[in-house]
Amino acid sequence: MTKYKLEYIWLDGYTPVPNLRSKTQIKEFAEFPTLEQLPYWGFDGSSTLQAEGRSSDCVLKPVALFPDPARTNGALVMCEVMMPDGVTPHVSNKRATILDDEDAWFGFEQEYFFYKDGRPLGFPEHGYPAPQGPYYTGVGFKNVGDIARQIVEEHLDLCLAAGINHEGINAEVAKGQWEFQIFGKGSRTAADQIWIARYLLMRLTEKYGIDIEWHCKPLGDTDWNGSGMHCNFSTRYMREVGGREYFESLMAQFERNLMDHIAVYGPDNDKRLTGKHETAPWNKFSYGVADRGASIRVPHSFVNNGFRGYLEDRRPNSQGDPYQIASQVLKTISEVPVEAMKKVAA
Known part of the structure; x- marks a missing residue:
């Protein structure tokens, strides 16, 4: 098993332009992980304008995965921000609701x-x-x-x-x-x-x-x-x-x-x-x-x-x-x- 450095990356709640945020999680895998193997991960949304302090939990849902060439055993994990139930997209999560077409x-x-x-x-x-x-x-x-x-x-x-x-x-x-x-x-x-x-x-x-x-x-x-x-x-x-x-x-x-x-x-x-x-x-x-x-x-x-x-x-x-x-x-x-x-x- 190898310890991988997973950099979870997301967009915060600032407007009109969101900022990139990221934090690192260490997980063990037999080989470079697949997207399906990556866990959801919580963060303090009150520090990113995505929640209030009295109920600050938000959840990161991995949606795209890339090798991180700047790190040994690293991965870049693009995430959507979800509500605490892990199912409902956060209001700042524009990716979840956009039109998509693989032929476009x-x-x-x-x-x-x-x-x-x-x-x-x-x-x-x-x-x-x-x-x-x-x-x-x-x-x-x-x-x-x-x-x-x-x-x-x-x-x-x-x-x-x-x-x-x-x-x-x-x-x-x-x-x-x-x-x-x-x-x-x-x-x-x-x-x-x-x-x-x-x-x-x-x-x-x-x-x-x-x-x-x-x-x-x-x-x-x-x-x-x-x-x-x-x-x-x-x-x-x-x-x-x-x-x-x-x-x-x-x-x-x-x-x-x-x-x-x-x-x-x-x-x-x-x-x-x-x-x-x-x-x-x-x-x-x-x-x-x-x-x-x-x-x-x-x-x-x-x-x-x-x-x-x-x-x-x-x-x-x-x-x-x-x-x-x-x-x-x-x-x-x-x-x-x-x-x-x-x-x-x-």
């Missing part, structure tokens, strides 16, 4: 800033560095500094070793800003992997004395870019059938659901989606082929393939909850009139 594919582009001493990594103590331009996909010390590249490479290796479907990294438009991409099939699978990737990045940067700033517009109303989490999505119908008429019906449905999307695409999006810096205004819906300034960017490949493939919603921001984002996208797709699908299929 999601690719999230997670942007973020490295922060040190209260400012983006590489910014001078006072004022700003040279204007944006050379930092995006930049190479060299003057563009990316001396430590950021090391961190993102370590993070990439950790994610791959954990079995996360990590698809790439790049330096972003602002100095100190980076991005990683995660792809998953199904809302829960894709979102679980984003949350675990976020967790691994935050844990990794502890040893460097650097924080991750997830806010979508940390530098305020300046010419410095904000951070998004663009959501690339497709369903089986979009990939295999599609068609112009269906696409136009889908876009009309997205426009009708404008405010429902904005409500779950991350807080303070009005500060990021201003119509400047290649963003669509938060209160207007638009789409366009290869248009970075539209709400939904339509790839050339989608049009060239008979309006089949994937689309990119550019409005979700870096603080958004991927569970709710993916679920809202699926909800909107499901509301496309059946007549539009029948006409295209015929």
Whole structure:
């Protein structure tokens, strides 16, 4: 038997953005455990805004399992928060109630800033560095500094070793800003992997004395870019059938659901989606082929393939909850009139 370090990870009750929480449990197994072998585990919800002190018990339900490459005999255990009965989802548990579809594919582009001493990594103590331009996909010390590249490479290796479907990294438009991409099939699978990737990045940067700033517009109303989490999505119908008429019906449905999307695409999006810096205004819906300034960017490949493939919603921001984002996208797709699908299929 081997003693395994099980890191139980969950989202707390803070709003509008939950925080990642975790704690370690040691259990013996003959080999790396399966999800079904992992026990439920209680915690003090009064310290995470998920219960009152007079009745503070909450329960962690393991829902996804990954090897922990940063530990010997370690495992990362993504959990849902349940009420003390272990059956009823806690009100903060969004994962339990989202729409899911294994044939729906999601690719999230997670942007973020490295922060040190209260400012983006590489910014001078006072004022700003040279204007944006050379930092995006930049190479060299003057563009990316001396430590950021090391961190993102370590993070990439950790994610791959954990079995996360990590698809790439790049330096972003602002100095100190980076991005990683995660792809998953199904809302829960894709979102679980984003949350675990976020967790691994935050844990990794502890040893460097650097924080991750997830806010979508940390530098305020300046010419410095904000951070998004663009959501690339497709369903089986979009990939295999599609068609112009269906696409136009889908876009009309997205426009009708404008405010429902904005409500779950991350807080303070009005500060990021201003119509400047290649963003669509938060209160207007638009789409366009290869248009970075539209709400939904339509790839050339989608049009060239008979309006089949994937689309990119550019409005979700870096603080958004991927569970709710993916679920809202699926909800909107499901509301496309059946007549539009029948006409295209015929």
